[in-house]
Amino acid sequence: MSAPRAASYLGTLxxxxxxxxxxxxxxLDDGIADPAPVPALRRMRRTAGPVDLAARDNLLLRATRYxxxxxxxxxxLAxxxxxxxxxAGGHGGVVPVxxxxxxxxxxxxxxxxxLVRSAPFHSRGAVRLLALDVVLTVVANLVVAALVPEPAFAAAMQVPGKELLGGVALLTLALGLGHGLGLMILSVPLAGIAWWFxxxxxxxxxxxxxxxxxAGVLVTATGALVLLGxxxxxxxxxxxxxGREAERARQHRMLHDTVLQTLETMALPGAGSPEHQLSEMRRLARAHAIELRQTIEGAEGSGPLGAKLAALAAEMARDGLRAQLVMAELDADTLTEVRQVAIRDAAREALRNTLKHSGTDRVVVRAEERDGGVAVVIRDHGAGFDETDRPPGFGISESITARLTEAGGQALVESSPGSGTRVTLWMPR
Structure with missing residues (x-):
């Protein structure tokens, strides 16, 4: 026995x-959003293809009422x-019209x-109102036809006639092509009865x-429905x-900033006795395990930006980097939580780069309001590097620049051999 044929999204619409x-x-077919250039009709066929009728998003359902x-x-207006x-025509029968x-x-x-009320949306209530709308439209046409004098009939019928035209579009959009077509067919005997009245x-x-x-209104409403759907x-x-790509990039950065950083730090030559080195490795592993768990559980990131940067400085101090924090007076509501976390995470990566590559254990972190936003500047006087010879990698292009860009900010990295490095993180309000 063959499997039932999947429903078409266009047909369902x-x-x-x-x-x-x-x-x-x-x-959804992954090929629908394939960025590779394809003919427009092929992409439309994919978009109009099979749909899972069991899938139902309540937020989308509420949005469709608009x-x-x-x-x-x-x-x-009509x-x-x-x-x-x-x-303006000076016809009789003004009162009923x-x-x-x-x-x-x-x-x-x-x-x-x-439609714009805040109450929950119920489809049954909407269907009842639409049915009442059809009844009211029919009654309005018959009342005007029965009460206006014959010379004013054609002009007077334009008033309920506009309601009828809008009703065809309304039913087509709200209930589907069949209901709009049904009202259009109903308009023929309705017009005949109105003339008889x-x-x-x-x-x-x-x-x-x-x-x-x-028919023109029906075609227009159907076209609008198809294009909108x-x-x-x-x-x-x-x-x-x-969203999947962003989540994948976020996970890559998280792994880079936690697991990979820990492994690289452990691989560096250590000083002191083997027992001391083992103790340091255990401390480092424990600290990063706690950080990784907080990241997974979403437990980190609370508090204003100043508190986040202070906690970051304390974290780096445990790893051996002394960060001098210079904080200007910042408005607690200057940045959203998402943007504060983006700055904090980008600053963490910049400080870890300093710890691993600069050859110095001192760095200055300055936070201030600048150019309609907040700037955090990380400055060290270490070895620096030649920007033209710097190979691309997660350290700057992904963990620093990408974090700021995703949240709407900018990152600038300036360095030269022997002159240290300056990383400027800027985020708009």
Whole structure:
């Protein structure tokens, strides 16, 4: 027995409307976000391909309700515009048309407020409101047709007619192509009945006269739904891919700054007796084991930037590097926690480079506000290096520069042989 065929994301989108985007992350193909150049149609086919219907992201589901704001806002403006045009024409039957227009505008404003409310989103409540919307639209057309004089009929029907046009777009976006098509088909007998209410005769030609406009709205709404759905899925695929790459880079940096640094330090020639060297290795291993555990568990990084840098200086002192910390008065709320941690981690890597390569055990760390942000400068007077001969590696390009860049900052490393090294870490507010 063959396995059931996977559902198509595009087909699901057309059947269910914007809420189908809640499952956009299900069954994502890695090839969707492949950065290699591919023909646009091929990428679109991949994006519209198989989807896991069991996947359902509640945040995406709540976000899809905002799609309905466009047809609702259109109806507020279009109904008001049609009413203004009707009143300017000097037709009879003003009272029922104005009353219907006020009710329709108020209903759509209520719909907009319902969408932006902070209460949890419930799909059943949305379906009931959409059903009530269809009923109200039908009733509005019949009321205007029954109460306005025949000479004013065509102009008056533009008011509830705009509501009907917006309803086709609303149902297509919110529930899918089938529901929008159903309302479009319903508009034909509705128009015929409206003519019968007003003139006493069923005019088939007039009943189908607005069908082309309805079809145009249906096609436009369907196109918007498809583009929005495919664009959302493609954006999610790129976001997931980049998130994985960022997490992989973060793990690489963490391993470099903990395990690899510890192993390299242990491999350096030690001074003193074998017992002293063994004791130092045990102390170093224990300290980095604690640091690695804190990193994995997310327990480090609390407190303001000054406290983070002070703790970092104490940490480096245990490894034999005396860091003089010069702190200007910084606003505690100057930087977010993410940016503070990025500066602290980049400064740790710079200090470890000093410990391993500079040939000095002294360094100055200065923190100050500069150019609309915070700058941390690590300065040593050690051996330095020739920047043109420095091979690329995790020490600067990944653990220092990448950390600052990811958080929105900048890193500048200046050095020359015999003149020491200056590392400037800058982060905007």
């Amino acid at each position: 057309l059947r269910r409307g914007a809420p189908a985007m809640a499952g956009a992350t299900g069954g 799609v309905a704001m466009v047809p609702l806002a259109y109806r507020v 109904v008001a515009g049609a009413l203004a045009a009707f009143l 104005v009353a219907v227009a006020v009710v329709l505008i108020a209903w759509n404003v209520f719909g907009l407020r319902w 007003n003139s006493g005769s069923f005019n088939v030609k007039q009943a189908v006269s607005g069908l082309a406009t309805m 495919l664009g959302t899925r493609l954006a999610l695929a790129y976001g997931i891919r980049h």
